[in-house]
Amino acid sequence: MTASGAAWGRFLWGGVRVISSGGEGLFADLYLLTMAYAYWREGKTQPRAVFDLFFRGAPFGGHYAVVAGLDRALRFLDGWRFGPADIDYLASLGVFPDPAFLEFLRDQTFAGDVDAMPEGTLAFANEPLLRVTAPLVQATGVETGLLNAVGFPSAVATKATRIVRAAEGRPVVEFGARRAPARDAALAAARASVIGGCAGTSLLEAARRYDLTPSGTQAHAMLMMFGELEGFRMYARAFPDNLVLLVDTYNVLRSGLPHAIQVFRETTDRLGRRPRSYGIRIDSGDLAWLSKRCRAELAAAGFADARITLTSDLDEYVIASLIREQGAQADAFGVGTKLATADGQTSLGNVYKLGACERVPGSGRFEGVIKLSENRAKITNPGVKTVVRFYDGDGRAVVDEIRLADESPPALPREFFDPVDTWKRKTVPAGRWEGLLQPLVRAGCAVGGLPPVAAAAERCRTQLASFSDENLRLLNPHGYHVDLSERLWQEKQRLMRTSGT
């Protein structure tokens, strides 16, 4: 397995399907297949349907989410089929009265189109992150897998942008594999964290698979096993030039720090120079107070350039407080649980909703549909849609527009209005625009390859830089304007009046 690698057959190997042992068809909620059965039974499998994957509310009290997880989405779509064992299992359930349906399923692969926002893109509520266009049974069958693939990585990437922002330029390393919700989740969290701006990960398998920078030093067990001073010395003998010592096993100021300084001295004497990279890690206690005391004592001992790494249940709020309010002395942060679980919104809460369908199979003429609700936020946007982001003359993102894919190209200057508070209007005189949905899959095959993680991280950085601080701040950020095009808005109003009766 290589950096951009991973093992999805068809997409990597240029159109040649690699038969894998297990199909992904059963990674589905049962209702997707009972509905598929009902469609099949009535000969309704061929009309194409267009589904949008989006979230209704942004995570963590902010306004945006960072798109991630497309690697998993592609792998899932490539694996979406029903192998013999899958078919046997479905037959054994006794749920599907006509066995010919299972023969139909056996021949299914995903042959549709997917458009997606590239990884690292900032997305806002109700904007399609992915748009799936496929024959009804296929578009239906991939719902669970796509939602699962994209939600958690996007939540983690978003959390990472917040934590990295709070760290104000100090590197943040993702440390959370042990607390991540599964093996896959740990790998996804490491990858998404780096897309969101983290400098690296502690998890070797993720570093290898995604070409990330692995990071790590020592744990308490080593010092409990051999004693603190001897444990430090053993580590210094092994890694004299990458010497980060964990100082809180017993008592930071009375034991850990003096022992660390002693070993820094011994190592400096042995090398005839300072270690190339050295410092301490504090993993418990009052981090701000301890870090300030440690910095002062390190400086007094002649080790002013020792790096201080802080870890211990950190998140964006704790880091912001440590730096801004408490004057903590920190050169780097390690963040585990709160990042690798996307704490506060482990699920992005993304949904997959029908936007349009063909009435005549193969006609290419799609009719918009809508889901109503007493809760306005749950009313869907109908039609085959795309998303355009407008930038002003300074390159600042000023408004997004959700629009129908067949509208004439956007142009500036334009006056936009808020789809809910229609009296709120905003004129953009000049600038550029960018279509956010890009072809990802065509007729079941990946378009190009997925960019490497570093490119997604770079896109995320560029995107963040195009928004104002007011849009991005951690607490009560200023809302960003997401518009519906006039045509889409009119179509939505029409369907709200006429649907469901």
Next chain:
Amino acid sequence: MTASGAAWGRFLWGGVRVISSGGEGLFADLYLLTMAYAYWREGKTQPRAVFDLFFRGAPFGGHYAVVAGLDRALRFLDGWRFGPADIDYLASLGVFPDPAFLEFLRDQTFAGDVDAMPEGTLAFANEPLLRVTAPLVQATGVETGLLNAVGFPSAVATKATRIVRAAEGRPVVEFGARRAPARDAALAAARASVIGGCAGTSLLEAARRYDLTPSGTQAHAMLMMFGELEGFRMYARAFPDNLVLLVDTYNVLRSGLPHAIQVFRETTDRLGRRPRSYGIRIDSGDLAWLSKRCRAELAAAGFADARITLTSDLDEYVIASLIREQGAQADAFGVGTKLATADGQTSLGNVYKLGACERVPGSGRFEGVIKLSENRAKITNPGVKTVVRFYDGDGRAVVDEIRLADESPPALPREFFDPVDTWKRKTVPAGRWEGLLQPLVRAGCAVGGLPPVAAAAERCRTQLASFSDENLRLLNPHGYHVDLSERLWQEKQRLMRTSGT
């Protein structure tokens, strides 16, 4: 793949190692291998170490966690090795100065012992859920993988017991695959939910793999695509005897319910009898009010036995309120996001701490070690420990004791005292006791097989029944007494005085 199956080689195939393509050795935080390098460099790989996996505080404001995830722990331990590609990757990092270390790693497999609480056991803070005894490098190297394997499933199983308790006998189905944090996490969540008492899962792959009951009906898209009435009819033609209709696509009382009643009538006419199983699902809106109105109108239409299933961002608190405070009419619940993310404590927060180590390799004489902290809760318990649960004459669990493994067998009557508030004492006059740690792995091979999920679910039911309602209630439950044995307590006091200087 079969029910109890899954693909871990060595453990299933009775001692014969199956070489799998990818080793799990790199599913490790880098620091595990830098420490291993330091140990290896000084010839310290052979002393055996004893690590405890435990949590410091129970999740969700309760006192217990339900053990789950041993399937993943076994699979990880079986796969723990470094294949050629793993070694190449480690060499490429340039982290390990002496390449002979990588040759040493290449020969490593997990050859240690693991004792564990069986899945479904209720565990309390600081009790070892797993105890690992292995040569130092092996015991160290499996830390990340074991914590990752056990934490999330145990959190989900615990959440499930709470939700099932709130449902007061009504079946709860796990619906959360789409919101689970990864593919693996979705499978683990379904399995753990059933261990915790759920009746089934919507996720087919989990149902197949773990022999669970799959469950599901229809989604909004079907009704948006074909119209609500025609969508209901299509579904009724396909599944006349398992006819659960989703009534909230447009308007429950004005549209969904009347259409459902119409289709129940048509289906009853067509069959010449009622459908065997039928009802409605409400997925949005005021669930209590809507469910009562629906029950009344269904009864008035002659469908009093229609089942009402409620779904929509439910958890134990919402369900308890729906039933107890609001008089909701519900025959079943589907719970998704909040269950499949273990909402509120996605990570169990479990840790893996050194308890004891051999000073002389192979001597079998283990010396207890301790980690100190200013925070009393973070001070570890030293030694090779086990956990005994004492039941009174009525079969009620009354106290757990964490004790040294080589103490003489427990006996009743006994007076216990609280390890923190030592003035709190409790006498257990008669009853029985149970050792909670059971052999899981010996010399790297699984002892027996893992019991099927149904057995773990049964154990969980039995365990729950042995605790009082006061210990289990959702809000502010009464604490359960977890004692340290006199010998362990004395040893801990001694090490607290003498360690780390």
